[in-house]
Amino acid sequence: MGASGSTGAGDVSDGLRDDVRAARRIVVKIGSSSLTTNGGGLEPERIAALVDVLAEVRARGAEVVLVSSGAIAAGLTPLGLATRPSALALQQAAASVGQGLLVHHYQQEFARHSILTGQVLLTVDDVIRRASYRNAHQTFAALLDLGAVPVVNENDTVATSEIRFGDNDRLAALVAHLVHADLLVLLSDVDALYDGPPSRPGVRRLVDVRSDDDLADVEIGSVGSAVGTGGMVTKVEAARIATGAGIPVVLTSADNAGAALAGAPVGTLFHATGRRRPIRQLWLAHATEGKGSVVLDAGAVRAVVERGASLLAAGVTGVKGSFVAGDPVDLVGPDGATVARGLVNFDAAEIPGLLGRSTGDLKEEFGDAYDRALVHRDDLVLL
């Protein structure tokens, strides 16, 4: 299908989007391309314009969490770098310089509205590991209770290629889950999702996306602007993560932010498709690649797939790759097909010694630390 131009009954009143107008806790994500010039360097007027819109949202009683990209782009000019470098260390250095500048601007602009900001830098581990998820959740809750606007970015200076979110669109979706937001707004340099590259004549805007079927014939580009990353692919993926957890998403341009947040039918509205579920499952299903794999016998495949059971060492016949406890791994059946992905509870090096053995047996030999599943069912998604 092409663009879905209709909005179903009950979604809008007075031409405005009900889901958006009713939202009381909103995560707004803005991309580098909307804050900086193409050569890098922040554009303070654009930051000021965004902050004015967010202050208005706050004034009508909603809470706001801002996920802002732009650290790397902001650091380029001060460091004398002409374009975004490909070396990770240089990107991290640029982010280190740029993040301070970025937050400084936000602090100044929000202060005009007597609103405090709190910087929150996250890595994927902070969000998907149980203890740190709780910790991060409490920090956000305290900041919001105290009336501050959390300003979030990936912790670029310490994130390595393994732990990087990869992009702030997905980070924003995970943050929306973390703070129990009821709306996610993704702001970019393009005003909506189109059924093809916006530069192509005749492309049509998708007004509403209600399921993956609505995206079947949409051509989604992966290359973003000179300063952005991920293009539309990561935004659509972020929208799938959030809507799959029950959070509707509006995708539009920074210029449309005010109208979008007032509920006007601008941009593209991705309707909620699922219900809230554990964040690790969301992340496993949408965003991670297995660091290795474990091979299951037929009985274990049935237990995991049909009965929703945890994976025990007794049903595992092999292990591939090098990973440590807590990493995502693929669960592969005897025929080589990947049936699930989960967070593993043991290092790859330990697993050969556990294969085919019962949990009771392992506990008796190695102690209580071995009284656990290889992959717990709460940390597992079927693929």
Ligand SMILES: Nc1ncnc2c1ncn2[C@@H]1O[C@H](COP(=O)(O)OP(=O)(O)O)[C@@H](O)[C@H]1O
């Ligand atoms: N189907 C599509 N609809 C809209 N935009 C698209 C599509 N495919 C690719 N794009 C491109 O994605 C770009 C946005 O991605 P990006 O530059 O990474 O943004 P940001 O910096 O805001 O995260 C747009 O400028 C647009 O050219």
Ligand SMILES: N[C@@H](CCC(=O)OP(=O)(O)O)C(=O)O
């Ligand atoms: N954390 C990086 C942003 C990464 C990113 O996703 O950028 P973008 O595609 O512009 O949202 C930074 O602040 O430069």
